[in-house]
Amino acid sequence: MRISTDPEPPSDAEAVVSWLRGESQRRLLATAAAKALPVLVDRPASATTRELRDELGSASGVRLLAGHELSSHPSFTRAERAVRDGEAGLLRAVMFDLVVAGPSRADHDQRALITDPVELFNRLTGPTTMTIATASLSAGHTAFTAQTTRDVVFTAHVSRIPATRTETLLARTRLVGSHGHIEIDLRGPAVVVRKPGVTTTHTFGTDPMTVRLRELASMVKSGRPGQKPSSWLEVSRIVDAVFESASTGIAVTIPQES
Structure with a gap:
């Protein structure tokens, strides 16, 4: 599976990992929605996917995953x-x-x-x-x-x-x-x-879509964001x-x- 950590996902990406915040994250979500790509949001303040979706508001149509490593x-x-x-x-x-x-x-x-x-x-x-x-x-x-x-x-x-x-x-x-x-x-x-x-x-709140990022850590180019x-x-x-x-x-x- 091709997972992209870039702000502009390549054409062959099958999923996106994002540690962007604010307007940059909203633009990435809009791009992901247009390409029907699931998005794993790295260490959001939200505890569950429902809270994350409420926080981002405009992410309708995007499959969101809230990713927490233990320390966050x-x-x-x-x-x-x-x-x-x-x-x-x-x-x-x-x-x-x-x-x-x-x-x-x-x-x-x-x-x-x-x-x-x-x-x-x-x-x-x-x-x-x-x-x-x-x-x-x-x-x-x-x-x-x-x-x-x-x-x-x-x-x-x-x-x-x-x-x-x-x-x-x-x-x-x-x-x-x-x-x-x-x-x-x-x-x-x-x-x-x-x-x-x-x-x-x-x-x-528990959430079956909440995942840990340990398995994706090797994809982060410069250590932990x-x-x-x-x-x-x-x-x-x-x-x-x-x-x-x-x-x-x-x-x-x-x-x-x-």
Whole structure:
């Protein structure tokens, strides 16, 4: 399938991926409508396709897909705000569990899967020196524990189950604070904030047309749209350190870059 990421889709395009905004996006949608092409909108503010269509208004006749990577998923951005506002006190630990079914691509596949939890952690803590204390790699499974100079512990367990069809089976994060904890269910999707005597649940509309962009990331020519290159470089350094620690059995420290 020929998927175009260009503002002006070529004549042989069968689908369009757009991270444009405003009038530029509306012009692209008009072009897609004229050619009857489905459009995947990269990381919209809208949580569902219905909300996205209402937001864009003029997109009648276009099959719209709302694409969220984990770091821009509405449930995670809500949890990020809860951390920033101190709803559970000071952040002390982040525990990430991800299970994906789909075809395996060995080393590349494992690196791609652990990129999401690392990026989420970076967004929650900001720049910090991190030490990969323990790490293990096996067929389809990656696990590691890290400690930061901000006294936040980070653990991640990521697995891929062989299958012909790609599907996220489990995507859950628990943020432990000094006065409570925040649970993120990315498949719900929902966010639960638990404090002594008080539990608050925030739910988001589910939409079978909502898809993740991980499978399309390789088509983006210059990294991830909307993300600073320095941020992506920091994530790559941490992923490399996880693999180094797993292969040597030695803790690896990634200093904060000035």
